[in-house]
Amino acid sequence: MIPLCVPNISGNEGKYLAECVTSTFVSTIGPFVTRFEKMVAEAAGSRGAVATSAGTTALHAALVAVGVKRDDIVICPALTFIASANAISHAGATPWLFDVDWSSWTIDPIVVAHELANGTERRGGELIHIETGRRISAILPVFTLGIPADMDAIIGIARDYGLKVVVDGAAALGAIYKGNMSGALGADLTMYSFNGNKTVTAGGGGAVAGDDEALLTRFRHLTTTGRVGADYDHDVAAFNYRMTNLQAAVGCAQMERLDDFVAAKRRIAARYEDAFWNIEGINNFPEPDWAGSAAWFSGFAFHDDDAGERSYALRAHLREEGIDARPFWKPMHNQKPYFDAPRSPMPVTDRLWPGVVTLPCSTHLAEAEQDKVIETVLNWFHGKH
């Protein structure tokens, strides 16, 4: 089977892990954690970064750090991995789900601005969501597939309404928005994931990047059990969410190759696009004018009325041929924990997600393997199967 997306572990990972073992620094304190945080900050274009046990835990602590409270509302796109919405739930808040924009598959700021103008009111200095009577405290844009959301528009809305912005940039390290790096777009904190299926992995892990030193310090404190001094004093009911030196050792070896990995992802995406651009009834994954995508995943989406059936049939055929092809995130309003979450109309998300086919895109995918994928897909469309 040609796998969908597997880690490329062929650099200094083993060497750095051996250093951890020899030095006995295997836990949350160690030189690789510090080095990893510097590398992530640099790749994000941010002043600093703090590493965590996972992307999900980073998002949870980030929401708490910026001031999201129990019973708040946090705005996020319906089309995301469930971890984004779960992090909001873990903070005691409720996601307000929004549709995405066709050109980027990221949260549509026009819809957000419209719903905020019509569905909220100011009460005692707070922005209240009229339908639920709850306070709205933050926006959580997601950089779908490694594509930055339209951050100028989103930051503008956040300023107008006094909202914090925490970005889920899980797979967006290496992405560009209007010439700027993904962690330098005006958000309070930007999260990255180093899970095994991301472009760079630490085996598991996450990080936030940002420019506000005080906020990063608060985040670090919250993820390190809120410890004060060395005598078991803690000043807040905090989290144990730090990354270990073992994870960071793998992460550092991977980060050394970030530019090559992103270039490989973009090359793979471009080859699929060249091969499939003139097939009727499908759209390649988007790249809006404002963005250089980190191209985490490759593939396309059927867009006609039978998109769901056709994408299912093609994915099944590819797997029979030894090619792993999968669907993409099932949106949050179709997930049991979020059936009742408040939401905007979802014409784009509902149209989009059933038709998505993701294709093999590991950074070390061989050209001959990609040729086989392309040929098998083209033959299916031409009826030779």
Ligand SMILES: *Cc1c(COP(=O)(O)O)cnc(C)c1O
């Ligand atoms: C992978 C991913 C996460 C979760 O990250 P973990 O490190 O697995 O916790 C969150 N959001 C998005 C969009 C992701 O792709």
